[in-house]
Amino acid sequence: MTPREVLALCREREIHAVDLRFMDFPGTPKHFTIPIKALTENSFEDGFSFDGSSMRGWQAINESDMLVVPQPETAVVDPFFDSTLAVTCNIQDPITREDYAKDPRNVARKAELYMKSTGIADTAMFGPEAEFFLFDDVRFDSNEHESYYHIESAEGQWTRGKAGENGNAGYKIRYKEGYFPVPPTDTLQQVRTEIMLKLEACGIEVEGQHHEVATAGQCEIDMRYAPLLQTADNLLRYKYVVKNVAARHGKTATFMPKPLWNDNGSGMHLHLSLWKGGETLFAGSGYGGLSDLATFAMGGILKHAPAIMAFCCPTTNSYKRLQPGFEAPVNLTYSYRNRSAAIRIPVHSPHVNNKRFEFRCPDSSSNPYLAMAAVLMAALDGVQNRIEPGEPLDKDIYDLGPDELKDVPKVPRSLEESLDALRADHEFLLRGDVFTEDVIDTWIWYKTEHEVEGLRQRPHPYEFAMYYDI
Known part of the structure; x- marks a missing residue:
């Protein structure tokens, strides 16, 4: 308008x-x-x-x-x-x-302008899969003499033995068995549908909603792909709608990547494709039906992944999600169909306009303007420098032995490692004045001072379980 x-x-x-x-x-x-x-x-x-x-x-x-x-x-x-x-x-x-310069939306706008200035593409389409949890009650605190959190969920596996006001029907979701159950086991169908309809009323096109893998209310509502800036704007509106609908139902929503130990965390898989003149640049005859340009874009993202994860996985909690065995990518490789790779090429896209790949490392705690701008800049660097992504890994990565995995690069193990990688590798982000040195320095300073050091200095509740009687 x-x-x-x-x-x-x-x-x-x-x-x-x-x-x-x-x-x-x-x-x-x-x-x-x-x-x-x-x-x-x-x-x-x-x-x-x-x-x-x-x-x-x-x-x-x-x-x-x-x-x-x-x-x-x-x-x-x-x-x-x-x-x-x-x-x-x-x-x-x-x-x-x-x-x-430090307005995140301005960074995303400049990323789109820089892309156009290169002549490579005029549109970067992003389709995010933002996962989140809906809980019934959450209590937490951390101060000088105590540190704890407590989560209540009517769906939670741990509530099977609890007596509720109206009894306990016993329909609980077991750990890692929450994918696509029907009501009454899925207690959140009405809430998710209301969120979906509110998003549509706000002009955000939704492709579908469903319960996700984890117990205790993990949800996913998928938005249709759109250009970078519009998608980032939509994600802000998405979180706003999710949290407010949840509150109206007496629930609380969190986009924290790993609120539950020993169960799947919440990611924000990013589907990416580059376009020019209304036509996709990703369709081709290469691996997975992709073009050489798409392959080089994958190469750029994989090469710079440790650095851009400082924006895509920007919390200390993000790296508790990136653990083997929970469908989260821990190895920086790519594959056709294989969801255990950092980049997956979807198989259900026979139409040329649907050709894309999915970067699975990002999570929903990220600032979408900065995260998607960083991913685009890495992809453009891959195209400009014809960066090969290496050989695909089509086996189940979690079943491979140490000898087979020793040469496969790994994601950083902590936010601190990602920030170190960003400090060492950010020249590609500075092109076109998209990310300035001040933006990079301020991000590293803020995350280190307020989050990395803040967590490092405090005793953890699990340390009491391990060490109190030492």
Whole structure:
């Protein structure tokens, strides 16, 4: 929509409040609300001021003033609040009016512009499979004298022996057996369907919803692929809808990659294809029906995977998901059909326009603007430098012996390792001024100082189980 069309929509739908939304540097959505009378056509150019020093990883207190500039094409009527329009915004410097380098959405926009400038492609299509958990109750704390978490789920395997207010029907999902059960074992059918319909009402095309593998409420709702920036915008709206529908049903949603020990974690597999002039560049006669260009794109992603995982798997918890035996990729290789590889080429895509590959390492805790921008930059580097991905690995990787696996590169074992890899390998991200040195340095500093060191300094509850009586 144009600004004029947005204002017309507001009159048609009797909108009284406009919610201005953006994302902070680590990846948490932020917002503030203005009355409809404050929104004019000029607002889409002039923007609205706010305090940037209060945002994590952004401005210092002596240069705190910043602008949010609403983007009319993102406007949507909020499905949860009466008479409210939600609009995604870009961040600008109020003096220079330049787009802010550490605005994640700006990084994604620059990645698309850089791709077009190379002449390789004009569109990068991303299709995310964002998994999450719905729990009935979660309690946790960590302070000087205690550290714990407690999860309640009506579906959880561990509740089979519990007596509830209305008894216990016994329909529980066993560990790693949660894929596609029907109700009453699947207790979340109605919640997921409501999420799906709310997403459709917000303009996000959904391909389907289902229960995922883990016990205790693991879900997946798949969005149809779209260009990078639009997909990242959609993912913000996706998380917003999931969490708010869950709250309305008295539940809580988490995109934490590994909330349950000894069961499958939540990933965000990214399906990628590059297009030019309305035609896919990934269809060909090579392995898995892919073109040479697609093969080189895979090579670039596999080569730079340890570095881009600092954005795609950006939490200390991410690496608790990346363990053998839980369908998460731990070896940096590729395969046709094989879901245990870091990159999978789907077999159910006979039409040339469906040719793509799936990068399975990312998870749902990632900042989608930064994660997808990093993946695209790695793929473009692969194409530009004709990086070969090596030989495919079509066997079940989890059944291979040490001799067969010794030459297969592994994913980093921790966030710290990924940050070290990013520090050593980020030149490809700087091209086109997509990621600046300041963005890279701030990301490494913030993640190290606030997350890696924060976890390292605290006793873990399991340490008491192992060492208290030592």
